[in-house]
């Protein structure tokens with residue numbers, strides 16, 4: 623893979639793992655059906671969540687085992703929220719919740735206008751205490767970056783202070799936009815594809831993630 627300049631940005635994280643690569647290959651395959659696609663998006667989201675939560679703070683706790691006291695550590699501090707960008711982000715929520723079952727779920731509705739490719743907002747409902755949570759925004763596709771960047775702006779408008787964005791397939795255009803518009807946000811991606819086509823779809827990508835998840839085409 624080409625060495626991009628954003629590899630040096632500490633906010634950028636390529637989640638690189640053989641299991642992710644394997645699952646991604648099946649996810650991209652046009653023969654993969656809706657059920658498999660949903661399962662794979664969940665599994666990749668789970669593996670990305672593992673990486674994205676590596677810096678969660680811990681506190682010391684003493685636990686009584688059947689033998690004696692064990693000095694352990696448990697996650698402390700900020701609670702977590704997961705915010706899918708509708709629709710396709712919904713396919714990643716269950717993967718985050720498998721690892722963080724107490725996370726609250728917010729929703730942001732955005733779609734790309736088919737002609738201008740600009741994001742159009744239609745819904746926003748976030749946890750009331752968003753300013754006290756780590757919010758993990760999820761969307762499988764980071765193409766121009768317009769949807770993700772607008773979603774993060776909306777979330778910041780609700781007071782959120784710690785935000786991470788997890789995407790599955792990305793491209794340099796979208797990565798650069800998010801890192802430039804939101805230098806305070808950590809970005810996790812599982813794949814970087816080289817280009818966008820004339821319709822601003824990622825190439826080779828996986829097609830339309832929302833349609834593949836929900837069987838709408």
Ligand code: PRP
Pocket residue numbers: 707708709710711732733734735739741761762763764765766767768769770796822830831832833
């Ligand atoms: C897709 C995808 C992202 C967006 C990425 O959503 O899920 O939200 O496009 O493109 P961008 O980086 O150029 O903004 P889409 O607009 O197709 O809506 P959908 O999820 O409802 O199908």
Ligand code: URA
Pocket residue numbers: 710763765822823824825827828829830831832
């Ligand atoms: N949205 C998708 O679903 N796929 C792309 O390749 C780009 C935007």
